[in-house]
Amino acid sequence: MSDKKKENTALEEVTSGEYKYGFVTNIDSDQAPKGLSEDIIRYISEKKDEPDWLLEFRLKAYRHWLTMDEPSWAHISHPPINFQNIIYYSAPKQKKKLNSLDEVDPELLQTFDKLGISLEEQKHLAGVAVDAVIDSVSVKTTFQETLKKHDIIFCSFSEAVKNHPDLVKKYLGSVVPYTDNYFAALNSAVFSDGSFCYIPKGVRCPIELSTYFRINAANTGQFERTLIIADDESYVSYLEGCTAPMRDENQLHAAIVELIAHDNAEIKYSTVQNWYPGDKEGKGGIYNFVTKRGLCKGHHSKISWTQVETGSAITWKYPSCILRGDYSVGEFYSVAVTNNYQQADTGTKMLHIGKNTTSTIISKGISAGRSNNSYRGLVRVAKNAKNARNFSQCDSLLLGDKCGAHTFPYIKTGNPTAIVEHEATTSKISDDQLFYCQQRGIDMEKSIGLIVNGYAKEVLNKLPMEFAVEAQKLLAITLEGSVG
Amino acid sequence: MLLNIKDLHVSIDGKEIIKGLNLSINKGEIHAIMGPNGTGKSTLAAAITGREGYEITKGEILYNGKSILDWTPDQRANEGVFLSFQYPIEIPGVSMTNFMRTAMNAKREYKNLPPMQAGEFLKKMEEKKKLVDINAKMTNRSVNEGFSGGEKKKNEIFQMAMLEPELAILDETDSGLDIDALKVVANGVNQLKSEDNGFLVITHYQRLLDYIIPDFVHVMFEGRIVKSGGKGLALELEEKGYEWLKEPYAG
DSSP states (O other), rough: OOHHHHHHHHHHHHHOOOTOOOOOOOOOOEEOBSOOHHHHHHHHHHHOOHHHHHHHHHHHHHHHHHTTOOOSSSSOOOOOOOGGSBBBBBBOOOSSOOOSGGGGGGGHHHHHHHHTTOOOIIIIIIIIEEEETTEEEEEOOOHHHHHHTTOOOEHHHHHHHHHHHHHHHHTTTTTSOOSSHHHHHHHHHHHOEEEEEOOOOBBOOOOEEEEEEOSTTTTBOOOOOEEEETTOOOEOOOOEEOOOOOOOSSSEEEEEEEEEOTTTOOEEEEEEEEEEEETSSSSSEEEEEEEEEEEOOSSOOOOEEEEEEEOOSSSEEEEEEEOOOOOOOOEEEEEEOOOOOOTEEEEEEEESSSSEEEEEEEEEEEOOOOOOEEEEEEEEETTTTTTEEEEEEEEEEOOSSEEEEEEEEEEEEOTTEEEEEHHHHHHEOOOOHHHHHTTTTTHHHHHHHHHHHHHTTHHHOOOOOOOOHHHHHHHHHHOOOOOO | OOOEEEEEEETTTTTTEEEEEEEEOOOOOOOEEOOTTTTSSSHHHHHTTOHHHHHHHHEEEEETTTEETOOOHHHHTTTTTEESSSSOOOOOEEHHHHOOOEEEHHHHHHEEEEOOHHHHHHHHHHHHHHHTTGGGGGGGGTTTOOOOOHHHHHHHHHHHEEEEEEEEEEEETTOOOOOHHHHHHHHHHHHHTTTOOEEEOSSSGGGGGTOOOOOOEEEETTEEEEEEEEEHHHHHHHHHHHHHHHHHHOO
16 A cells, blocks of 8 residues: 555544434424424414514514525535425423423433533533523523522523513514525524523623533424623623534524624623534535624624534534624634535624724634535725724644635725734644654544644633633544644 | 664665664663765664654564564554654644643553643653753743754753653754753753663764763664774764765775
């Protein structure tokens, strides 16, 4: 065997780490029939016992969606999605309303244990408040009492609709209107649950808030919404994690996240996305078509997105910031890893509208196998956005010679005082680096993990501690391989 | 015998570089290999450490009596073979501390030992840093990134001190070093030398051998060891250059 061939075999061997969250939980679920229609939307709304205004919102979104076409500009490809072959509502069956964790289906609790997010443990040890969304509904929100003390609202979206309708009504769709894009319209029509969070004036949320998303049932789509509002002078750090079982068919995940930061408020939103990526041949996996956007509404407000994207067959997401408040700050730190046949088209939009606004973009793409990894970003400076500043750095790391890395930066400045900087690099893990590590006793897989983590360090450093460790392991597991 | 190389032939991309080399090293010995550029000295180091792309077409490398030809580079390292690189490699974003800890624990795992406690590790690191006089802050920096030539070489010796190999190969460790750095490096090697380990010092110049005194000196030429002797041979080479060796060999 030639050396090149040997290298590639080694590469393929080590890049084949198995997806370890691919189990299915056997719990009864309450499902809508397959397909999408106004009736299905009414069914979902009724199941959730929703007020009329929300049903109206859904129907308007649905009608608008019908007029739209699936976007085709992203650097991804997949067979057409049959939207009539998806189940839009699936809920773990529950006999009655839950009052405590003890009443949660033990199978479900075990699922969370396997995922390493034991609700009980998290509740007591980590100081992280967790809202877990399985399939379509929010299962349990922990840590309520601590939050209550600070008047922080952190609950499932459904509960928020019931208990805080004014807030939901005021902000729902205010950052991502249902007309925004195809998948946003779809989500607005059929979203089943999600998380809601409100931090009152002057409150620094004392714990990390967290949502864990899990798709369990077959043929279901997951359409959750997250809405976070940080009132004046408040601060919140929010974490989001996701996994799914291994299934041969593709499953659709089309979420919306809306963030609103008022005067001097700060929201830090971190994601570790590990949806099932499909098998080595590219069969199955999640289509992760997500719209995430934050509005820096007030002056001196700040929104910071940090994402570690390792899963999904296809990722299509651009967490963005609208910098409307003067002196507002937007940040985007991303590590996107693709392996085998995964495709990622991800990046951000920074829209500078207020005066003296600043944005920073650090994107680290890592591609292996036969995957395709694209950074797509827009920096736009509006006419009146005096003294806008942006710094973008987009790095790509290639492992092996069958993968692709692409960068699509768009810069539009309408104000001469703007300073926009863009830097981009593409590199490979070199044989020299690998041999150096191996010569120190570190095996090939660990060497690659080490080098890749070093490469992504700038971004990983932005994650909250408890997530950073998980993310580092994930990176190593997802890649575990390659030679330059 | 620590290292026993018998009739070694090594090719790169089908081109034979080492053409029948014999060398044995016992514990407690320092061997120096000298010779003109392009004669196969670094190839020998790569072959012993198992670098990809260096094909052993004939011969044998025995380490502590066992053939290591089928061993991966990391296995060889964990069995105690260390290479001080001629050109140490940069690994951005990976701190020296993290790198060293990963390496130490890989070796411990290989030996079925539990990972080293953080406190113990840091203590050991402090101790070894002093040995090669390296900056306290250096271990917080990324591996070799932005290091000066001297710092890189000292860092190699520091890693050697941490990993305590049985067989240490120094590939042109003296190249690009000023005299002070050279002394520090040599001093590090001399302190690490014991009855339980052996050194193979590859060098082009004899000046390093003023500070690291070899037990044996070998002259390598065109892929073979053409002359062996004691410390005196190095001085002889210094005086006469390499030209005089070629003639009897060619004849």
